[in-house]
Amino acid sequence: MSDNEIGNGPSRRAFLRGAAAAGAGALTATGAQAATPDPLVTEVQPWAQSFGDGVDETPYGLPIRFESDVVRRNVEWLTADTVSSINFTPIHALDGTITPQGCAFERHHSGAIELRKEDYRLMINGLVDTPLVFSYADLERFPRENHVYFCECAANTGMEWAGAQLNGAQFTHGMIHNMEYTGVPLRTLLEEAGLDTAGDLKDKWVFVEGADASSNGRSIPMEKALDDCLIAFKANGEALRKEHGYPVRLVVPGWEGNMWVKWIRRIEVMDGPVESREETSKYTDTLEDGTSRKWTWAMDAKSVVTSPSPQSPITHGTGPLVITGLAWSGRGAITRVDVSKDGGMTWETARLAKPGEKMALTRFYLDMDWDGSEMMLQSRAMDDTGYVQPTKAQLREVRGLNSIYHNNCIQTWLVRSNGEAENVEVS
Amino acid sequence: MSKFLKSTALVTALSLIAGPVFANNFGLGRAALPEEIAAWDGDISPDGTGLPVGAGDAIDGEEIFAAQCAACHGDFAEGIDNWPKLAGGADTLDHEDPLKTVGSYWPYLSTAFDYIKRSMPYGNAGTLSDDETYAIVAYILYSNDLIDDDFVLSNETFFDVDMPNAEGFIVDDRAETEYAQWTGEPCMENCKESEVKVTMRAMVLDVTPEEEGAEPAVTPAVAETETEAVAEPEPVAEVAAIDPELIKAGEKVFRKCKACHQIGDGAKNRSGPILTGVTGSVAGSVDGFKYSKALMAMAEDGLVWDQEALRAFLAKPKAFMKGTKMSFAGLKKDSDLDAITAYLASFPK
Numbered sequence: 001m002s003d004n005e006i007g008n009g010p011s012r013r014a015f016l017r018g019a020a021a022a023g024a025g026a027l028t029a030t031g032a033q034a035a036t037p038d039p040l041v042t043e044v045q046p047w048a049q050s051f052g053d054g055v056d057e058t059p060y061g062l063p064i065r066f067e068s069d070v071v072r073r074n075v076e077w078l079t080a081d082t083v084s085s086i087n088f089t090p091i092h093a094l095d096g097t098i099t100p101q102g103c104a105f106e107r108h109h110s111g112a113i114e115l116r117k118e119d120y121r122l123m124i125n126g127l128v129d130t131p132l133v134f135s136y137a138d139l140e141r142f143p144r145e146n147h148v149y150f151c152e153c154a155a156n157t158g159m160e161w162a163g164a165q166l167n168g169a170q171f172t173h174g175m176i177h178n179m180e181y182t183g184v185p186l187r188t189l190l191e192e193a194g195l196d197t198a199g200d201l202k203d204k205w206v207f208v209e210g211a212d213a214s215s216n217g218r219s220i221p222m223e224k225a226l227d228d229c230l231i232a233f234k235a236n237g238e239a240l241r242k243e244h245g246y247p248v249r250l251v252v253p254g255w256e257g258n259m260w261v262k263w264i265r266r267i268e269v270m271d272g273p274v275e276s277r278e279e280t281s282k283y284t285d286t287l288e289d290g291t292s293r294k295w296t297w298a299m300d301a302k303s304v305v306t307s308p309s310p311q312s313p314i315t316h317g318t319g320p321l322v323i324t325g326l327a328w329s330g331r332g333a334i335t336r337v338d339v340s341k342d343g344g345m346t347w348e349t350a351r352l353a354k355p356g357e358k359m360a361l362t363r364f365y366l367d368m369d370w371d372g373s374e375m376m377l378q379s380r381a382m383d384d385t386g387y388v389q390p391t392k393a394q395l396r397e398v399r400g401l402n403s404i405y406h407n408n409c410i411q412t413w414l415v416r417s418n419g420e421a422e423n424v425e426v427s
Numbered sequence: 428m429s430k431f432l433k434s435t436a437l438v439t440a441l442s443l444i445a446g447p448v449f450a451n452n453f454g455l456g457r458a459a460l461p462e463e464i465a466a467w468d469g470d471i472s473p474d475g476t477g478l479p480v481g482a483g484d485a486i487d488g489e490e491i492f493a494a495q496c497a498a499c500h501g502d503f504a505e506g507i508d509n510w511p512k513l514a515g516g517a518d519t520l521d522h523e524d525p526l527k528t529v530g531s532y533w534p535y536l537s538t539a540f541d542y543i544k545r546s547m548p549y550g551n552a553g554t555l556s557d558d559e560t561y562a563i564v565a566y567i568l569y570s571n572d573l574i575d576d577d578f579v580l581s582n583e584t585f586f587d588v589d590m591p592n593a594e595g596f597i598v599d600d601r602a603e604t605e606y607a608q609w610t611g612e613p614c615m616e617n618c619k620e621s622e623v624k625v626t627m628r629a630m631v632l633d634v635t636p637e638e639e640g641a642e643p644a645v646t647p648a649v650a651e652t653e654t655e656a657v658a659e660p661e662p663v664a665e666v667a668a669i670d671p672e673l674i675k676a677g678e679k680v681f682r683k684c685k686a687c688h689q690i691g692d693g694a695k696n697r698s699g700p701i702l703t704g705v706t707g708s709v710a711g712s713v714d715g716f717k718y719s720k721a722l723m724a725m726a727e728d729g730l731v732w733d734q735e736a737l738r739a740f741l742a743k744p745k746a747f748m749k750g751t752k753m754s755f756a757g758l759k760k761d762s763d764l765d766a767i768t769a770y771l772a773s774f775p776k
Contacts, residue, residue, distance in 0.1 A: 075634075075635075079509060080499070080508055080510045082745075110549075110552065123459050123463065123464070123467055124459075125459055125464050125467075125468055131458065133456060133458075133459045141455055142453060142455065163627045164627045164628060164629040164632075166635050167630060171636075213550070213552035213553070214546050215545050215546055215552075217470060217545070266468070268468060268470065270472070272472060272474075273472075274470045274472055274473075274541065275473050275538055276470070276541060277538055277546075280534055280538050280596075281529075281533050290520035290521030290595065292595055292596050293596070293597055293598070293599050293601075294597070294598060295598050295599045296601065297599070298601075300601070310629075343619070344619055345617065345618055345619045345622075345623055346617070348615075376623060380613065382613070385610070386611060387606055387609055387610050388609050389609075390605070401523065402524070414628075422629060423628075424625045424627060425625070426625055426626060427619070427623055427625075
């Protein structure tokens with residue numbers, strides 16, 4: 001056994017077996033009483049006797065080894081090659097709302113490239129008064145802003161269209177992260193290049209592309225480009241990670257992650273959309289009659305219980321239980337989250353850890369006294385447009401079964417009396 | 428009243444920041460040169476804006492496709508393993524599991540040129556000439572039965588091609604079809620007509636990765652159509668290496684390698700080294716080929732391409748040699764590995 005496997009690193013199945021054992025022999029919380037003194041209390045432990053690490057032991061710290069199971073994970077059968085693939089944020093094991101960069105999901109089309117700040121160039125061309133080239137240092141001299149936004153892949157929960165498939169919140173809902181970005185409004189840069197040449201901005205677009213081999217070009221309507229898009233170079237206070245587009249990425253608040261072009265190298269003001277591969281053959285939504293929706297950019301309101309969930313079963317038996325999860329909307333702020341324990345028959349309103357913020361993750365809690373009975377746990381988000389997160393049946397009624405993207409259905413976890421949880425669909 | 432004053436003050440403040448006072452006023456960046464714009468601005472719009480002058484047909488395209496694209500997309504654009512299928516799927520969009528290809532789904536031909544020219548070939552992007560790109564696009568159209576083999580695709584004939592699904596898209600209509608009906612105070616009690624029952628369970632499928640990164644226990648349902656009966660593996664014995672049937676099978680498997688490797692009389696190094704005599708040779712020993720650091724490191728440690736090493740490498744190239752520049756996903760079937768190693772062994776030095 002390697003060091004990394006000490007502590008909380010058992011396999012999911014082993015963990016579940018443990019959970020079952022704990023459930024079987026569960027003590028009621030109020031009746032818990034120690035029969036013999038706990039040596040962890042009565043005996044002097046090594047960590048209380050000698051020294052821990054000195055400063056500088058880890059000049060840049062990683063999580064303690066006992067947390068080594070809280071990592072991004074890939075579903076190998078989804079894609080042909082890891083350089084054009086996706087992995088998943090371990091949302092089942094996180095709390096609060098900010099996603100640490102080191103475990104925030106990655107999506108690459110030609111791998112995560114290494115691009116030095118010194119080698120970075122950003123071009124603005126097309127229908128602008130003066131086509132410009134910026135260096136990285138130039139970008140740091142514009143007035144900058146800080147905003148917290150979620151970034152969700154349009155394909156998040158996409159494997160669940162046809163039925164309950166992946167057993168874990170990480171895999172069903174982990175194509176999302178939420179970071180505090182520092183950057184320059186795209187508007188500022190467009191105005192620096194001058195938009196008089198573009199004339200009426202209402203029907204104009206910007207085409208954005210990255211410096212990697214895929215380039216991942218996307219078209220964005222000018223209205224959005226001038227509204228809240230950000231040319232970001234910091235996330236959660238530090239430089240973007242390589243896998244998230246170091247040194248500079250585009251942030252498109254509330255809209256599908258594919259548009260958040262990493263290693264952004266060019267912005268072209270245009271008369272119309274390019275209709276690139278990423279916005280025609282991919283990231284379009286085929287309906288039952290064979291026609292497909294395009295330009296489905298906004299991520300609708302959605303939520304999921306992150307614990308208990310298949311990878312985070314109840315291991316403490318009956319008594320006080322914290323049900324928690326995440327909610328978000330690409331069209332505004334979360335105003336309310338309801339939780340059902342009986343598969344959607346009855347609902348109660350959960351407590352939001354903080355009032356919802358626009359286009360950012362919101363954490364909710366439902367504190368309960370669990371009597372050990374089976375639960376069909378669901379959560380249902382509402383945003384400030386009044387929109388209510390739909391059931392899978394409601395989505396299928398409108399869209400059919402052939403969609404891939406934009407599945408924001410209500411998720412059900414079947415929590416058994418032994419504390420295990422499973423991804424299910426209900427009537 | 429006070430609210431009105433506050434918002435007025437806010438508007439004034441905003442107009443100072445976002446208005447003309449600061450616009451174009453930082454003086455940061457520098458003018459982009461025409462050569463620089465030409466180097467990066469290659470996008471092609473649906474109306475043909477940006478299309479370069481050039482031409483190519485499916486006959487030229489077939490050869491280029493075999494060399495540059497077929498390793499992933501198959502000789503006939505049919506797609507290998509999980510790699511995208513580029514042909515077929517006509518009239519499947521309203522069926523279960525529609526097959527979306529350039530022919531069956533893509534609304535604009537400009538998208539194909541735009542994408543291939545800038546982002547393909549995979550692992551060697553942006554290296555195709557305009558004429559080569561026209562030829563590849565022509566071959567993909569031909570594979571989809573959308574043009575005849577004597578049709579010359581050029582910037583002038585580009586719009587003679589009808590894309591079958593050109594009218595198949597609508598602009599996002601969620602505001603009308605979804606938002607209106609999914610808005611308002613939701614039900615809190617007695618929200619289902621009858622007792623709620625579990626109708627489907629993820630554990631039945633069991634396609635979730637193990638936490639320690641093990642392979643899923645069974646092939647997932649969504650990939651079911653792609654699984655096929657695996658042939659009985661041939662025994663890996665000396666006799667197998669000279670089995671003419673096996674060599675013949677290996678020749679077929681070698682098609683996946685041909686985009687980058689040549690073997691036999693007159694073979695030359697391409698993006699991969701000559702493979703004549705590779706079996707039993709010391710790794711990294713082909714003259715004039717620039718190997719990856721990863722391969723040279725293993726060669727220094729004594730790697731010899733015996734049958735066992737070749738099998739392991741070809742089964743999972745990136746796992747066997749972290750950092751290899753061979754962009755090949757690997758052969759999943761034992762029968763393919765038997766065949767390819769037999770085929771390679773049939774070309775001694």
